[in-house]
Amino acid sequence: DVKVTQSSRYLVKRTGEKVFLECVQDMDHENMFWYRQDPGLGLRLIYFSYDVKMKEKGDIPEGYSVSREKKERFSLILESASTNQTSMYLCASSTRDSNQPQHFGDGTRLSIL
């Protein structure tokens, strides 16, 4: 079974802090994704990566950056956290074949105070 592991289930940070969310997958998937999920807005794509050191902006990249130094790991960085970034963050991975599903981690519920 594909395993996508997010480093924290719950996280509380303060406004202005630099926040790192980590995601690791164990199935040698080329593609990795970061989403945020908010009530009434659904899942929105922040960034994705289709190879090591490659990244593409999703629908809402503002205030975020990402890092993919190794194939199995995809990090989401909040450069200077703000309260409107309080949300559920979900990481996913997939093969390069668009016909194959994405596999999701359990999510990180991030609160910015």
Next chain:
Amino acid sequence: GQNIDQPTEMTATEGAIVQINCTYQTSGFNGLFWYQQHAGEAPTFLSYNVLDGLEEKGRFSSFLSRSKGYSYLLLKELQMKDSASYLCAPINQAGTALIFGKGTTLSVSS
């Protein structure tokens, strides 16, 4: 542009059949996924359609009409554990990412 429309909430009783509709408008079409998400959990893959017609998988089936920009998820013999959100997600034009609808929350009662 891209727009996905699905009902916000639906209710049904155990043993019944329910159909969750999804209409989509995307710049191109490369396939469509359905995911299930229980409260507080990760979305899990249910089905994938790229050609017109019905794909059946046990109690769950998914239908696609590309010409109409329409898909539905059919759940038969409903069980309490089917209470969850159901997410419709077409693939974007570039074939690189999914565009998720806001999801339909299904409540199954006894």
